[in-house]
Each structure stands twice: as structure tokens, then as C-alpha cells.
Amino acid sequence: MKITLNVWRQQNAQSSGRFETYVASNVSEHMSFLEMLDVVNTDLVKAGKEPIAFDHDCREGVCGSCGIVIGGRAHGPNRAIATCQLHMRTFRDGDTITLEPWRAKAFPVIKDLMVDRTAMDRIMQAGGYVSVKTGGVPDGNAIPIPKHVADEAMDAAACIGCGACVAACPNGSAMLFVAAKVSQLALLPQGQVERTERVLKMVKQMDDEGFGNCSNNYACEAECPKEVSVTHIARLNREYLRANLVKEEQKESAGGA
Amino acid sequence: MKLDAKAPAGPIQQKWTNHRFGVKLVNPANKRKYSVIVVGTGLAGASAAASLAELGYKVLAFTYHESPRRAHSIAAQGGINAPKNYSNDGDSVYRLFYDTLKGGDYRAREANVYRLAEVSNSIIDQCVGQGVPFARDYSGLLDNRSFGGAQVSRTFYARGQTGQQLLLGAYSVLSRQIANKGVTLFERREMLDLVVVDGQARGIIARNLVTGAIEKYTANAVVLATGGYGNVFFLSTNAKASNTTAIWRAHKRGALFGNPCFTQIHPTCIPQSGEYQSKLTLMSESLRNDGRVWVPKAKGDKRRPGDIPEAERDYYLERMYPSFGNLVPRDVASRRAKEMCDKGHGVGETGLAVYLDFADAIKRLGKDNVAGKYGNLFDMYKQITAEDPYTTPMRIYPAVHYTMGGLWVDYNLMSTIPGLYVIGEANFSDHGANRLGASALMQGLADGYFILPYTIGDYLASTKFPAVGTDHADFKRTETEIQKQVEKLMSVNGKTTVDEFHRQLGKIMWDHVGMARNAAGLKKAAKEISALREKFWKDVKITGVAADVNSELEKAGRVADFFELGELMALDALQREESCGGHFREEHQTDEGEAKRNDAKFAYVAAWEYTGKVSSPKMHKEKLDFEYVKPSQRSYK
């Protein structure tokens, strides 16, 4: 196969980028998309040029490192996969493919197709945890959790934090990512104690990072490699509304103590 | 050098309890005066960093990823062992201890393995407390499944993503500590050297992978949690960036390297499809519960699998091991697959694969049941190969998966450099010559949550620390050495890319230091690696500049270290004139081709010292005594 690539090249966060065109000939249909890029990069290095920078690591769709907008689609045209799981047999001989980085104000480009997604870590730091210390926990079976609840929490927890939801969203919103964690911990008994504070803090951090608002387009769900459902966003909204309603009470009782 | 494992005296059940009472403690108010560097933020690193910060220590955590959540622990599928005995099938701490030691073919330290089994129950509690959504049964209680090498059901799991869920749990408590300023996270930083001042590990040199700056960090102790080195084979199930650099550079600064040749080769991986292949993908071991492994009886039979009649198929595992059949341990299954392919029975375009056939299982259980059990794995296989395992047998081949070897540590998880601790896959400790399934997650978290936080306090409380800043002469000298190395790599400007060198190294390793090894091959490998290493430093081509994101430069530094480690692995395999666990020496096998261990001569840990010359390392021995579990020959016939 012969594939023409139209690739976004950008030296660093400060510089402005441009598209450059590369031709990958001798592409095997069995290659993964990133292996095809490896081959292009080897040719670039041999020609004395800088290879295309892109994040990747596990190459089996779970670490969440990779993420390229391929032909206008986050992680490419197939459903429920990360970029590293896309194979060249998806494309046809002679295709031209445009490669762009995740584009969002909260994800500044580091270089070429690499972006800085630490905004998502900061959202997690704002409250995406249960405040347990090592040691002081009850037995694992002390609190039974209905199977369907544990299963739904797992559906949400499957999020790999790749940022495709943000990249796919017309508004650059991180709602699906944030909702996945809020929902997981709101479902589980272990998350109840900090339920109110957690959602308030995480949404605040999300807004402060410059992500857009959710407008219920559901492009996020369509592009999510782990098919995290937008029903978790509904749960986040509900949790947020609830938190705002009960927060005041907490303040009063705290004041009275 | 005398190796002191510092295993406490007393009955094995009391060792850890007694030791914890015996160690010195740091006063809570004084803990904030001590700083600890933790390199790596996988299961071991993240759990250690968070736990140390909870205690009050100042923690500096380093990851070469953009986020701790990207560490390769995330890719572990199967589960995590703990002898909770929730299944009421006779499990106990002692049984897990026994299984682990035996599974490791009696090449691990008893005291460590017992402690691992002892603390493993707490891990499950801890993770549940963090909100890890483990699988549950209809009572709402935790579910278990069985795994290889054990006759009890003790594996806790979260679908096929147990590693992910455990890592995200550790990442969440780490995130909390980052928010509380107990941990300072340095992301996109790669440790390039250890700084040793007056014999104590006092800091690291790291490269900022965004700006290219060489940075210096100082602390009272350094913890390496940087994972395994399976990528020395180029093709492995490890993530692309997994490397040996941190532990190798520490080794060159004086830390002994334990059992470098102990490598685990996993039998059920998706085979290589071409020269461009960048990594291999694991298919869970659980598939062998229902899949039947076979090859055509005729050599070079290129017919489609469906066209080969039953009588012309060789279900070789069932034939050779009638009692265990397709469920023989990983090392045996791997070796036999290689043997079949070497004899010319391999299938697929490359001839380097055997079939794993589910036709019988589908006939017996129905397609829906098979899909219920293995659906996600079948989908994953189809995604990669474009073949449907429901209608055509899977093609599988062994691949490098885990390295039992690593930096030698004592009972306190401290290396031979005072103040340098090594945890998780990066150390050599608990799995001996072969690791059982669902034990890697257990070990990483045991080290990080429940062992290191106690033992490091003893060191900090009992050691005098002269004030050392990053302007100390040893820091400056080490920094200069690293800068020179970077400059040297950038200035070679040869013709061959880093990946091309890495592939060549990987091929040598796979051919001679892989599943089956012999003296002639190992000697040849050591020589070839040495020659290729010389060529690397003369002919490697790196473009771009050092003061920028430069993935080629990153890879070059790692491959340079793989070249040195690879040779040590060959030398270690050469000296170990026996077959044990993942280490199979062709000279040492029974008439039926089974591994022949030699406890009289080789019941020791080979701990290698760097002498300044890569090709002539010095071996030290830690003798292994088995007080509780008497070594016996494994048999699966």
C-alpha cells in the first residue's frame, strides 16, 4: 500500500505549526498505524530529518499515551480503539490521511503530535480519589457491593485518560473524563464520604483548566476507546446539582459545631 | 564483598513481625526533614511515594511519562493473588508462600517470599478502600478466579484490566499526596544516573524530556521502581519505553545485579507478523483452559488449518503431558512451542506460530459461552490479526514478558549501595527463576505499600547525613559525565538508526539468550553483543538536537544500556550450568527434554558487580537456604 500523510509539524509550544506531506510506500495492511509511523520516522532519520514526535507506549490500548486525530477522527475512524490499535487494513491503497494533535486550549502542543495533558492530572489531584491512608482500611469484604453496581463502576473506571473525549468534542470539553471518575466513586460505598466535595472540586478544576462546556453532542462517547457511556455525565450532573443543594447545610452544621 | 541478606532470625511466621519491631523509627515530627526520591510511578513507585508522603516524608517522584497513570503496570490483565481463603478451598499464607517458592523453582529467598505472602491480604483491603472496582459475585462479595501454578482460587481481578485498576488506585492516592504537597511530581523526566556521595545514594541526574535540560535532584534516599528490562529483546510484551537505564546506571555506580538471565517467556502471545513489528501483544494465559494447542504432523504443511484432518494434527502438549495437557506452566509451554517450530511444524506465514484451537470448546460449551469467557480476548485478537478465532484457530507464539532478575536487594529492599532501595520488577527478589501468574501486581504493591515504608525509616533513623546540595562536587561530576554521554551520542552521526541496532540486539538475545540456551550460543552472543555495541557507538544516527523533545536520543541512551545488560545476561546464563524455571540450558535436561535443576551447585543468587569493564563483571553469590520448603523436582507428566 501507498499512503500519503499530511502531518502537523510544530517545533514547540511557542512556535506556530504547519502541515508537511510524507509518502509512506510499502505499507503492509497488517501494520498498526503507529508501526507505519515508525517506518516513516526511520526514513526521516535516515534522511537527516527530525522524526515526527508522538506519544505512545503500551501499544495495546490501555496506557492512554497515544492519541492522534486521524482524518478528522480522534483515534481514527474505527470504534472503541486507541490510535495504537488501528491497523492499516482500515485504509485503502492511495489514501491521503491528515494527522493532527489533540486540539484544545487545555492541551497545549508540546511538539508535533504530542500534547500536554497534565490538566487531566490536576483534575484528578483536585479530588479524584478516596482519602484513605495505607493501612487503616477494613477487610475487603466488610462492605458488600451489589454486582451490578460494581460492574457499572468498572465501566466508568475503564477510562484510560487518553483525552480523546476532549479532542472529539466540538467544545473541547473534558466532561466524559471527569464524569468517569466522579461516577465510579459516587457509585461505590467507599466514595460516599467525600461525594459532595469531590464533584465540586473536580468540576471547578475542570473549568479552571479551560476545557469547554458539555453540550450533549455525545461525540465523546462515540470516540472513547473504552466506550465509556455518557450516562456517567448525567450522573456527574446529578451529583453536581445534589452537591450544591446539600453543601449549604454542611456549612451551617460546621459553623454550629 | 560479602552479601548480607539481613533476613531476620526466628520462625518464618515471626520474621516480619519481629523485624518491624526491631527497626528504628523516625519521630513523626522529624519525618518532614527527610526527603526521598522515588523513580518510577507504576504500582511499586506510586504506592511507595504515596505511602511515604502519608507518613510525612518529603517525596520527589519521577516519571518519564506525562502522567503516573501511563506506567506499564497498567497493562497487566489477569489479576492479583492473595490468600484470603474467601473460596474456602484451603488457602493460607503458608500455601501462597509455598506455591510462589516452588513456582520460582527454588531460586528465591524464603524470608522474602513468606513476607510477600503475608502482606498480600492487606493489598486487597487497601485497594478496595481506594475504590478499586474488583469483580464481585451476586452476594456483593469479592470474586476469585484460578491461575496457573496453584490449586486454589485466590486471584482477585477487575475484568481483564486488573493492572489498570490497581495502578489507577495507586495513582489516585498519589494524586492526593501531590495535591497535599507531600509529593512533588516531576513528569517527563528520565533518570540518567545515580549520585553517590561518600558511599550513600544521595540523588539522581535526570533529563527533562521536554526541554532536554540535565537536572540534579538530591535527597536522603533514592528508591528505584523502574520496572523490568524485557525490552532488551526488542520484541516483548513490555511497553515501548520500558528500559533498564535507571537500574543499569545504578549498577554501574555499585549496585549488584541479581540473576540477570532469569527471563519469563509467556507462551500465548500474538505472533510477529512482519519485520516492521514494534511490540508483541499478550493473550491471557486463561485461554489455555479451553483452547487446544496443536501443529500439523507434517513439516512445512501450508494447508489452511480447517483443511488439515484430525489424524494429521499433533496436539503435542496433550501427547507429552497427559496429566497437565494444555495447562503446563508457562516455561514448559513456551519451550515446547519453540521446539515444534524449530523442527519445521510451525504455522502461519513466518512458520513461527502454533495453533490454539477453540473448535472443541465451542462444540462443547456453545459459542455464546466461549464468547462470555473470552470475548474481549477474541476481539483483541481479531483487531490485530483480522482473523476470527471463532472460526479459525488462533496463532500464538511465546514472547518475552517479565524479568525476574534485577538489582540485588536485602530483606529491607536495599541494594548494595546504602540508601538505594529497589522495589517491584526492578529488583531481583521474590519470584526466583519463574514468576507465577498474578504475582507481579502483588509484589509491586507489597513492596510499595507495606514493606518499603517500614524499612526505609530504619535507614533514615540510623544514618548520619552530611548536608549535600546539588552543587556538591559529586553531583557536578556526575552531571558532567551525563552531559558528555549525551553529547557523544549526538555527535556520532552514523548511518544506522537506534531501532535498527535495537532489533539486531534483540535478535541475538532471542536466538541465544532466549527460551533455550547453550554454552556455545551464549558465548557467541556475548561476543556478538560486544561487537555490535562497539559499532553502535560509531554508527548510530540521531537527528534533531539534545535541547528539545528528542525520542531518538531517549531511545539511544536506553539501547546503549541494553547493549551492556545483554552481555551480562549472556554471561550469567553461561555460568548457571543448570536448568531452572525460565532458564533452560540445553545441556541440562532429562531424557524427555525436561529441565534439570542442580541444587547442590546452583542454589544461589548470582549477584554481579560492575568492575569498570562490561565484559568482565565479577560474580558474588548469595547462598539460598531452604528451611521450610524442601526443593523437589517439578513434574507435569
Add this chain to the structure above:
Amino acid sequence: MNQLTAFVQSSVGKKIFMSLTGLFLCSFLLVHLVGNLTLLKNDGGAAFDAYSHFMSTNGAIRVLEVGLVLGFLVHICAGLLVWWQNRQARPTKYETYRLKDTTPWASRNTIVTGSIVLIFLVVHLQTFVGGLRFTENPPSAYALVASAFSSGWYSAFYVVALVLLGYHLRHGFQAAFQTLGLRNKRYGGLLDAIGVLFWLIVPIGFAILPVYFYFFHNVSDATMALGGI
């Protein structure tokens, strides 16, 4: 108070205001439609005029009217603010962006459909509220409707605007429940079914009127005249 400010300023809070006002406006549409359907009654406009008179003189309705105006204002302002902020969230646009592969047209274009519906609203108010309340010697409400819809252009504009309103509600109705956290797997289907009432039945109900008046009104007059003979 601090909490309330934070709520109003937050992304989710703004969306919750949009949902609540949106659903309020939906309920208004339903009431408005029921009233309007009296236009179809063959009584020379008596029923409609009575309805119209009631609506413009009843005190409670006048109070509700203030709420309605506020509802519109909040919905529009929040909508514009969200739209503007969302534009800021992606400063560099994609060269190729195949959003249409993953999202429905109605969801992508709420700002377009909403804006046109807003223009429609202004024209509508000018014609009817302006024509009835702010004119000396206003005609009967029925006569005003009949005369307005005798214009082909005016009627066509109505129909087009109502189609767009349909698209606006197609997205908006289910989205409101999503934003309020009331949409889940169990009730999703039910909500979608009720949604049909709003995005399909209500706009069709409104659209019948211009179509009816433009094409059939004179005919029915003639029929009446014939009947008188």
C-alpha cells in the same frame, strides 16, 4: 451566596440553568399551542379571540409573562455564553474534523437553530404582541392572524422557523434531562418518546396554522358564504 455564585459560573451550573429554562419554555410552547389550535375552530375566530383576550388581561398570566421573558433571557444569555466559551476552548481549529460522523445534525447546530428561532421570535412578537397591544384600534386577534398568514412569504418563514425549532428541541429536550442528570439507560427510551411530542408534534401543530390560513382560509370563507344562501 459564594456557593451560588460558583454554581452559576460553573460549566455545569450554566447548563443546568439552560436546561431548566429550556424545559420551562417547552411547557410554554405546549400551552401556547393548545390556545392556538382554537384558530382551527370554525366559529369565525370567536374562541381564539376569547382566548387571546383572556391571555392579555388576566393578572396571573401577566405575572407568568414576566417569568417567560426572564426564561427566554436566561436561556439565550446562558446559551450564548456557553457557545462563546466553547469557542475559546479550542483556539486552533482542526484542518479536518469529521464531527458529522459521530454526532447528529441537530446537536451540532443548536446555536444556528436557536438564533433563527430567536429572529423568528422577534418577528412573531412584533406582528402579534405589537399588533395587538401596542397599536391604536387593534384588530381582532383572529383577523390579525388571518391577515398575517395571507402572506406567502410570511407563512413560509414561519414554517421554516418551526422546522428549525423542531431540530432545536430534538437536541434540547433530551439534553435538558441529560444535564439535569435524569437521563439514564432505564428511562432514556421513555424520554426519547416524550421528546417526540416536543420536537415533532408541537412544531407540526404550530406549522398547521400558517399552512391552513394561507391555503384554506379563503376557501372556508367561501364555503360559509355558500352555506348562507
